[in-house]
Amino acid sequence: MSTQTPDSSSNYLGINVSGASLLAALVSPEGQVVARGEAAFSNGDLPAQITSLVAELRADAASPVVALGIGVPGLVNPETGRVVVSNDLPSVVRADLQTELARTTNLPITLVNDANAAAYGEYIAGAGRGSRNMFYVTLGTGIGGALIMDGKLWYGDSGFAGEFGHITIDREGIECTCGNTGCLETVASAPNIVRRTHERLIRDSTSSLTRLGLNKNFTAADIAHAANEGDDFAMLMIERTGRYIGTAIAAVINLLNIQRIVLGGGVMDAGKLILDPIIREAGRRSFQPCFEATQIVAATLGPDAVPTGAAMLARDAMRT
């Protein structure tokens, strides 16, 4: 399909179509980002928007681009290359993105779930470097995960492995969008951190958060910011969130005895204030010899994670 054969000067393109805009990265065979691109993500013709972004980055590239990886917010059937389920981006499901992009770009196309792409990006070039077995968690509007075993993404039997957000951490907890009650996501996703904080503010009308001048429409990022400014109540909310996450992390550690756990996503912008209670609670709730073998670290690639991982999976697809 591609007219190019990969060599050491070849580059790979990765694009994240999960966010508010299309983020692209031109990536070296070793996983280093050599150029970035961005395009507004309108609700129009997604293949045309991607094609135009690809053309732009190829025009500027010093060496040939040999494959394109696309991170999408949904499940990808590895055999057909089609997006099977996507709550966040239903239009992708309808489009046969792979065939269409292969035609317009003349590149081999690899579609991949965004959490899997981010995990692989961190594994190759970020906080997962040097490990062989890694669990990746993304903590944002939703909570997802992905598993790398012996250097390879573990997709599971139907492509859904790593559903970290739906681990039950409170059997008596509130209902989740998935139908279960007490999933991690019901307390630790960004919207649920906001919800829990609102509930506490109603209970405690003289909260320090209002002293900090936050308006009624504050976000999880605002809470993290207030916590980092030293607000006691915000710190408490972040600390409790970390303990919930740590409880679920302990299940991963116990089941997999895994070398490294990498935590990414917007909720991790709280930094040490959330990482420390995660590690503490995971330590308290893990079988000790498993915990001692695990490094729990923050992701380092930020918005480059998905494009990097998607590009590297496109690279791998050419090698097989």
Place this chain on the structure above:
Amino acid sequence: MSTQTPDSSSNYLGINVSGASLLAALVSPEGQVVARGEAAFSNGDLPAQITSLVAELRADAASPVVALGIGVPGLVNPETGRVVVSNDLPSVVRADLQTELARTTNLPITLVNDANAAAYGEYIAGAGRGSRNMFYVTLGTGIGGALIMDGKLWYGDSGFAGEFGHITIDREGIECTCGNTGCLETVASAPNIVRRTHERLIRDSTSSLTRLGLNKNFTAADIAHAANEGDDFAMLMIERTGRYIGTAIAAVINLLNIQRIVLGGGVMDAGKLILDPIIREAGRRSFQPCFEATQIVAATLGPDAVPTGAAMLARDAMRT
């Protein structure tokens, strides 16, 4: 080390040293048990006892025995072949069992954790047959697990993968022997089923269990028996136990999206009365597309599971 080269008529020996007695099985290369042996397990010279049991089975064997696998209740370091940790059988830790048995039997020796051996036995010849990815759970005095990914045991980074019993299912639960609170083991192991039942009996002095004539020293097996005889209260205790187990099973399903989950151990003697609520609760608490891809079944090999798995791992060790 062995003077025999394996061929299609070779057999493999497996011995379980985890129980009250030593259980041995002579196993075909395909995993079929062709003969069994048993010896009292005194606290004396374990290598001598194993050696004598091996000699007995070899004397009766129609075809040559080419390797010996031993299932032990502890962690085995795959590199040294030594038992690293065993709460249940400390004398094994001190003995260099592998070297000693290699000398006395002139067979290649493979030591393996008993839960891993049982998992592999079920995978090759029991309820796991036909799967590639399988999680095994043993529910008895303790609760353990083992993971088979792509046909191979997944030991984890330090050999401790599958610590299913120490998954937190109740953050406010009672203290576990491991130091955590609310581990699955604190409510669903055989002694804890008895403890919970005693607590309910104290609360409810006219319980039907006493009508069934159980004395004060009843066991988990007695409760399962009473449940199968139709005792409402015993059925309730078994059903709740199943729901606790199902909660932890859901975490496995969500993380691994695994094809098959095999449940063994004495607690599973309650049969359908415990399997049904496990499946129901796992279904309620799993991400549905993951759950739909998973078969949850009872183990079928009973006491043959550990010797069969140990023998098959000894077989595999000769092939590498």
